[in-house]
Amino acid sequence: MDADDPHANPNGSVVPSSDAVASSAGIAAVDLFCGIGGLSYGLASAGVEVVAGIDVDGSCKFPFEANVSGAQFIERDVRDVTAEDLSSLWPEGATRLLAGCAPCQPFSSYRKDVRPSNDHRWELLNEFGRLVEETQPEFVTTENVPRIESKAVFAEFVAMLEDLDYSVDSDVRRCTDYGLPQNRRRLVLVASRVGTAAVPAGDQSDQPSPTVRQAIGNLPAIEAGSAHDTDPVHRSRGLSARNRERMEASTPGGTWRDWDEQLRAPCHRRASGAAFKNVYARMEWDKPSPTITTYFHNFGAGRFGHPEQHRTISVREAAILQGFPDDYRFVPDGEAAPLTTLGRHIGNAVPPPLGEAIGRSMLETLIGAGNP
Known part of the structure; x- marks a missing residue:
């Protein structure tokens, strides 16, 4: 984050925007590893208020802020993000969502099943888990390649959520079921503390795939x-x-x-x-x-x-x-x-239609649990 960033201060901590102290009854999301905003754009399309995206790649700032209305981009390594940083971003009174779609390359089928000693991306799901443990938001979601499902780091992440009394659901889904004209399969996880979590079923699974x-x-x-x-x-x-x-x-x-x-x-x-x-x-x-x-x-x-x-x-x-x-x-x-x-x-990027389906699912869970 550079010195001209209005959301930075001299000691490097995140400073909330003026909107972050406004009362809200809906879901407010912070998107870690936000990239250019695919997940955030989808969540916003569903009616989730995306308040911020955090990513180490500063070249994502323009597309994220140009397309995700009202959200600020924070250039930061997730390993340097604290619970206090996140708490300052969520609006007062909002139901909090923490999204964290860590880079998938370490778990891709294109790579050998070996952890390189200098590839710190393997640690990023654990860093996401650390922030979940420290803030315990009402909703959590992550998305990755299907291969991660068999890795110890994913099993440990799920166990951590369950130990914190989250309802957890995860499944591998075809993106064509969400209207994407692409043969893309992704592992989706959703977790909830306000109702039963459910990975959203695609509403186009019984229709011909888009071309x-x-x-x-x-x-x-x-x-x-x-x-x-x-x-x-x-x-x-x-x-x-x-x-x-x-x-x-x-x-x-x-x-x-x-x-x-x-x-x-x-x-x-x-x-x-x-x-x-x-x-x-x-x-x-x-x-x-x-x-x-x-x-x-x-x-x-x-x-x-x-x-x-x-x-x-x-x-x-x-x-x-x-x-x-x-x-x-x-x-x-x-x-x-x-x-x-x-x-x-x-x-x-996370395909926006998948992000929108995840956002709708969480809003339905919130309403189903008797929340406004």
């Missing part, structure tokens, strides 16, 4: 390496001459096995690479997209080729497939959209 065509089929065409004149976020990465040839040889739903032999990369010829069919590949119009990762702008990193145009999907298209509205502001007016930064932001 890539429905989500991005109406966006204007652009060339690889260019951006649209009126939307700098509708921008795709450039292609090398060889990758342009590979893109032109690729068909929706196909694999690199369909290419001529001379187009195949050295890794495709090795036995270890033969099983990786969903790289250097195109999406299909009439199916959900694959999971949007932080590398969606890289043709070689997955099935991220546009179904029709000779390019990878744009930043705007990836954001829409993640459930962000098509007018979500990622950069200030007049600024270019940095691919690597926004790729990290969007790929790491």
Whole structure:
């Protein structure tokens, strides 16, 4: 947090905004690891008052504050956040929600099942647990990759909640059930001290899955390496001459096995690479997209080729497939959209439709427990 931040003071503690002392009867949320606001935007859409987001990455400040109305962004490592900091942010009289979707990379299936000695992200769920123990808010939620369910750190987190007399529910859900046009599976946990917690069921589970065509089929065409004149976020990465040839040889739903032999990369010829069919590949119009990762702008990193145009999907298209509205502001007016930064932001985000479902579930729990 810099010296010009109105929410900082000389000793580095968080200073509440003027709104933080107002009386409120609803749910007020503080979002740890908030990123660019995917979860917060969804919670706010459900009617939850998001008062603050906290993240160590200062580049998330603009998109978070530009889209999550009334919420302040606090640049802070969660390990330096105290119970007093959080208590100063929640409005007086509000039902408190602490959200903490810690980075998922340590538990991703793309990584070996080994904890690197220098990867401190493994500790972040414990830091979230520390703040839950110290503040004991009425509601808690977290979201992560399904693989974390089998890790000791998650079992310890659940046990801590239960020891504090929280009602706890967790389940792995398909995001298509919440209207997301993407085959994304996430572990969702909700905990409550004011009623029975329930991971929200998607309201579209009995309907056909949303498709890539429905989500991005109406966006204007652009060339690889260019951006649209009126939307700098509708921008795709450039292609090398060889990758342009590979893109032109690729068909929706196909694999690199369909290419001529001379187009195949050295890794495709090795036995270890033969099983990786969903790289250097195109999406299909009439199916959900694959999971949007932080590398969606890289043709070689997955099935991220546009179904029709000779390019990878744009930043705007990836954001829409993640459930962000098509007018979500990622950069200030007049600024270019940095691919690597926004790729990290969007790929790491909690899809807003999932956040909205979580927020509605907690409001229903609150009402069901006889609270206003």
